[in-house]
Amino acid sequence: xxxxxxxxxxxxxxxxxxxxxxxxxxxxxxxLFTRRAPDSVKTKTGVPVYSVDDAVKMTDKIDVMILCGxxxxxxxxxxxxxxxxxxxxxSFDTHAKIPEHFARVDAQSRKSGKVSIISVGWxxxxxxxxxxxxxxxxxxxxxxxxxxxxxxxxxxDAVRRIDGVLDARQYTIPVESALESVRAGExxxxxxxxxxxxxxFVVAEDGxxxxxxxxxxxxxxxxxxxxxxxxxxxxxxxxxxDHKGIPHGGMVFRTGTTGFDGENKHVIEYRLKLDSNxxxxxxxxxxxxxxxxxxxxxxxCGCKTVFDIAPAYLHTASGEELRKNLL
Amino acid sequence: xxxxxxxxxxxxxxxxxxxxxxxxxxxxxxxLFTRRAPDSVKTKTGVPVYSVDDAVKMTDKIDVMILCGxxxxxxxxxxxxxxxxxxxxxSFDTHAKIPEHFARVDAQSRKSGKVSIISVGWxxxxxxxxxxxxxxxxxxxxxxxxxxxxxxxxxxDAVRRIDGVLDARQYTIPVESALESVRAGExxxxxxxxxxxxxxFVVAEDGxxxxxxxxxxxxxxxxxxxxxxxxxxxxxxxxxxDHKGIPHGGMVFRTGTTGFDGENKHVIEYRLKLDSNxxxxxxxxxxxxxxxxxxxxxxxCGCKTVFDIAPAYLHTASGEELRKNLL
Numbered sequence: 193x194x195x196x197x198x199x200x201x202x203x204x205x206x207x208x209x210x211x212x213x214x215x216x217x218x219x220x221x222x223x224l225f226t227r228r229a230p231d232s233v234k235t236k237t238g239v240p241v242y243s244v245d246d247a248v249k250m251t252d253k254i255d256v257m258i259l260c261g262x263x264x265x266x267x268x269x270x271x272x273x274x275x276x277x278x279x280x281x282x283s284f285d286t287h288a289k290i291p292e293h294f295a296r297v298d299a300q301s302r303k304s305g306k307v308s309i310i311s312v313g314w315x316x317x318x319x320x321x322x323x324x325x326x327x328x329x330x331x332x333x334x335x336x337x338x339x340x341x342x343x344x345x346x347x348x349d350a351v352r353r354i355d356g357v358l359d360a361r362q363y364t365i366p367v368e369s370a371l372e373s374v375r376a377g378e379x380x381x382x383x384x385x386x387x388x389x390x391x392x393f394v395v396a397e398d399g400x401x402x403x404x405x406x407x408x409x410x411x412x413x414x415x416x417x418x419x420x421x422x423x424x425x426x427x428x429x430x431x432x433x434d435h436k437g438i439p440h441g442g443m444v445f446r447t448g449t450t451g452f453d454g455e456n457k458h459v460i461e462y463r464l465k466l467d468s469n470x471x472x473x474x475x476x477x478x479x480x481x482x483x484x485x486x487x488x489x490x491x492x493c494g495c496k497t498v499f500d501i502a503p504a505y506l507h508t509a510s511g512e513e514l515r516k517n518l519l
Numbered sequence: 520x521x522x523x524x525x526x527x528x529x530x531x532x533x534x535x536x537x538x539x540x541x542x543x544x545x546x547x548x549x550x551l552f553t554r555r556a557p558d559s560v561k562t563k564t565g566v567p568v569y570s571v572d573d574a575v576k577m578t579d580k581i582d583v584m585i586l587c588g589x590x591x592x593x594x595x596x597x598x599x600x601x602x603x604x605x606x607x608x609x610s611f612d613t614h615a616k617i618p619e620h621f622a623r624v625d626a627q628s629r630k631s632g633k634v635s636i637i638s639v640g641w642x643x644x645x646x647x648x649x650x651x652x653x654x655x656x657x658x659x660x661x662x663x664x665x666x667x668x669x670x671x672x673x674x675x676d677a678v679r680r681i682d683g684v685l686d687a688r689q690y691t692i693p694v695e696s697a698l699e700s701v702r703a704g705e706x707x708x709x710x711x712x713x714x715x716x717x718x719x720f721v722v723a724e725d726g727x728x729x730x731x732x733x734x735x736x737x738x739x740x741x742x743x744x745x746x747x748x749x750x751x752x753x754x755x756x757x758x759x760x761d762h763k764g765i766p767h768g769g770m771v772f773r774t775g776t777t778g779f780d781g782e783n784k785h786v787i788e789y790r791l792k793l794d795s796n797x798x799x800x801x802x803x804x805x806x807x808x809x810x811x812x813x814x815x816x817x818x819x820c821g822c823k824t825v826f827d828i829a830p831a832y833l834h835t836a837s838g839e840e841l842r843k844n845l846l
Contacts, residue, residue, distance in 0.1 A: 211779050215659055236779060290846055291839065311846055318652070320846045321830055325645070327845070328806040328833035329799075332542055375792070450802055452538050452563060456794035460645075463790070465702070467783035472656075475777055479655040499841050503648055504826040506655035512618070514826050518654070519617055519638055519647045 194220040195485045197478075198254040198278070200244060200270060202226055202233055204438070205283065206260035208474025210237055216478060218508050222254050244270075251277045256481040259283075260474075268293060275300035275308045275495075279484040281477050283313040290316070298495035307488040308495045312480045313473040314464055315339070319444045321498050322462040326446025330458060333448020336374050338387060340364035342440025342469060350415045351392055354408050356400030359428060361435040365389040366442070374445050377457040383418075390421040393435050395428045440469035479506045521547040522812045523580060524805075525605070527571060527597060528587035529553055529560055531765070532610065535801025536585050537564055543805060545835050549581050571597075578604045583808040586610075587801075595620060602627035602635045602822075606811040608804050610640040617643070625822035634815040635822045639807045640800040641791060642666070646771045648825050649789040653773025657785060660775020663701050665714060667691035669767025669796060677742045678719055681735050683727030686755060688762040692716040693769070701772050704784040710745075717748040720762055722755045767796035806833045 197213050199206050202224055213221045214237055221239045230241040242250075247257070257278040259270050263286045271282045275297050284293050290311055301308040311317065315337070323335055344364050351360035370387050373380040380386075392409055396402055406423045409416055426434075441464040450456050466472045480498070483505035487496075504511055509518075524540050526533050529551055540548045541564055552571040553560050560568045569577075574584070584605040586597050590613045598609045602624050611620050617638055628635040638644065642664070650662055671691050678687035697714050700707045707713075719736055723729055733750045737743055753761075768791040777783050793799045807825070810832035814823075831838055836845075 208777065211777060214779070215777075287846070290842055294842060316846045318656075321652075323845045324830050324834055324841060325648075328809075328830075328835075329645075329802050331835075377792075450535065450538060450542075450795060450798040452541070456798050458794060458799050459790075459792040461788070461790040461792075463786075463788040465704075465786040465788075467785060468777060471777040471783050472785050475656050482655075497842060497846055499831040499838070499846070500829050502827050502829045503651050503655075507651055508655075508658075511826070514651060515617055515621060515824060518650045519614070519643045519824055519826070 194218055195482060196220055196222045196253060196255045197481060198223050198225060198247065198250070198257045199260055200225045200247070200257060200274065201260035201266065202235070202241075203260060204470035205474055205477075207236065208468070208471040209258050209260060209478055210235060210239065211471065212475045212478040216482075216508075218482065219478070223250060247274065248277055254278060255485050256281060258477050258481055260477075268296075271308065271310065272296045272300045275306060276304050277306075278304075279306045279481075279488050280308045281312055281481050281484055282308075282310050283317070283473055283477060284311045285313065285316055287316065294495050294497070302494050305493045307484045307492055309480050309484050309497065309501065310495060311497055312477050314466075314476060315442070317473075317476050317498055318464070319442070319462070322444040322460075323446070324499055326444070326448075326460050330446050330448030330450070330460070332450075332454060333446055333458075334379050336382075336445040336447070337442065338366035338371065338445075339442040340366050340388065340440065342442070342466070343435075343438050345438075347390065347392075347415055350412060351394060351409055354405055356397050356405055357394055358397055359395040359431055361393045361431060363391045363393075365391060371443070374447060375459060375461065377447050377459050379447055385419055388419060390416055390419045392421065392423045393431055394423060394425050395431050396425055437467065438469045439467055440472075441465045482506060482508070521545055522809060523547055523549045523582045524808060525550050525552060525574065525577070525581040525584045526587055527552045527574070527584060527601065528593065529562070529568075530587060531797035532801055532804075533587035534563065535795070535798040536587060536804055537562060537566065538798065539802045539805040543809075543835075545809065546805070550577060574601065575604055581605060582812050583608060585804050585808055587804075595623075598635065598637065599623045599627045602633060603631050604633075605631075606633045606808075606815050607635045608639055608808050608811055609635075609637050610644075610800055610804060611638050612640065612643055614643065621822050621824070629821050632820045634811045634819050636807050636811050636824065636828065637822060638824055639804050641793075641803060642769070644800075644803050644825055645791070646769070646789070649771040649787075650773070651826055653771070653775075653787050657773050657775030657777070657787070659777070659781060660773055660785075661706050663709070663772040663774070664769065665693035665698065665772075666769040667693050667715065667767065669769070669793070670762075670765050672765075674717065674719075674742055677739060678721060678736055681732055683724045683732055684721055685724055686722040686758055688720045688758060690718045692718060698770070701774060702786060702788065704774050704786050706774055712746055715746060717743055717746045719748065719750045720758055721750060721752050722758050723752055764794065765796045766794055767799075768792045809833060809835070
């Protein structure tokens with residue numbers, strides 16, 4: 193019997209999960225739930241669409257609900273609500289609010305006897321895992337996380353809000369010399385400016401004051417003021433042609449020493465290069481849905497994160513096959 | 520109360536564990552066990568040394584026994600034997616014999632109610648984990664494992680056995696063009712020769728036939744015949760001066776696609792650059808000793824591998840701290 197998956201929300205992430213589930217032999221997509229009028233949503237696979245309010249009627253038809261809404265407005269309500277009825281997975285990524293979100297989801301999952309896994313994806317997610325493994329193996333060392341080259345949605349939005357800007361795309365780019373220093377095991381202390389560059393492609397209104405726009409971008413607190421930022425003004429056609437994708441990625445490093453006198457240096461690097469940020473995140477969500485289902489079948493309940501999931505639960509193969517083929 | 524560690528065997532790996540435990544706040548080294556005359560072994564930290572036959576008298580003094588012998592002759596006997604009395608960790612790395620070793624250790628650990636974790640290190644170990652995570656996240660893709668640049672003990676030994684060779688050191692080196700192709704997501708099919716180079720530094724006897732030695736190396740079946748091999752003849756002084764270390768490392772890649780038509784490519788790379796192969800392995804063993812102890816405290820027993828251990832068990836911090844600081 194296949195694991196029956198439900199999706200809540202049909203943006204980039206929801207579509208990514210739809211694709212990932214359709215490629216997973218041990219899963220089937222049962223239903224999509226939306227806050228929009230269900231008739232207005234056409235799914236790629238033709239999976240039936242229901243109002244999110246009707247999910248509660250389908251507790252016997254869905255094994256794991258994958259929540260594909262946003263961390264700002266959707267997940268803080270949706271995940272605890274759905275955890276009352278289902279095993280759930282979300283990609284909650286507001287780092288500062290994770291403990292609070294965890295507590296609320298955990299309370300509901302314990303009541304319902306279901307498993308929830310929150311903050312799944314690549315950061316938080318795979319990057320977090322690599323920070324943990326790195327610290328555990330090399331307790332005497334330093335962590336470094338770099339993001340990019342990739343599109344930051346939040347920064348792109350911030351540029352778009354500037355007066356006279358019609359459209360924009362912002363790339364976060366790791367500074368090459370900083371990467372080289374970390375890879376060489378030099379354990380550099382790096383400021384915000386020394387770690388990442390920001391590059392903006394901006395479509396301005398006809399006759400807009402480009403110098404003012406560029407200045408407003410470069411001096412914007414929190415978003416750009418602490419970085420070396422490059423601004424390129426281009427046409428809408430160019431933006432649509434050359435900057436349509438949503439690539440991302442980055443690296444997590446753990447550098448540290450071993451030996452009685454710390455005489456031996458080691459560098460651990462985990463690196464992602466992603467053509468599609470949301471589709472990769474969706475693929476991680478889908479793998480953890482498998483884990484949530486299996487854990488719940490074993491009697492587990494409550495809220496978990498990637499830290500709490502033994503890797504074998506993510507893979508379709510048996511323990512015996514994994515030991516034989518992958519160990 | 521600290522986790523009380525015992526070490527069996529005092530070669531490079533045992534010394535590495537001694538160093539790693541001495542740097543771990545939550546652990547203390549209780550005893551070292553050897554098959555040599557205990558009086559003949561001087562430990563770096565002054566920890567007491569006993570005959571391995573006396574280990575059975577210390578079941579109330581040691582929480583986890585870390586087995587630091589070799590996979591060929593020591594671990595097949597030692598791990599199941601010690602599993603009768605202790606939680607144990609080993610680095611058994613004869614890939615083809617892992618299922619058999621697992622079964623034997625599992626039987627003893629279930630009888631004793633203890634936890635054993637076998638094949639811990641970096642390959643098998645961290646590399647295996649990354650193969651598993653990669654396949655689980657990107658089911659539609661390819662695996663690549665590269666080793667080096669690093670010293671292969673087995674290949675160095677093979678060269679030393681050649682008539683007229685006094686000493687030798689062999690480096691395994693990944694082929695740069697192969698790495699580039701994999702990193703670019705080209706999914707190349709690579710032969711043995713296309714993946715790794717082998718470089719040998721050889722000290723020959725005075726008057727030895729160097730051409731014959733070079734030819735014997737380059738045509739040696741299994742070890743060198745399938746590779747492009749370079750041979751350098753150097754003096755013992757040069758070997759001791761320039762090739763004393765035991766560095767190693769390598770990369771595990773998972774490259775794959777997502778999307779309904781496989782239209783988006785992704786590259787996951789996990790990379791190690793290690794000054795000391797045995798000390799890094801020892802550090803991984805030590806982190807998994809923490810996990811074995813905690814799992815056994817929770818009532819778990821039986822044989823496990825890195826695939827079965829939830830990452831949080833490896834780190835000294837609480838779940839709450841991990842979620843707050845590393846997620």
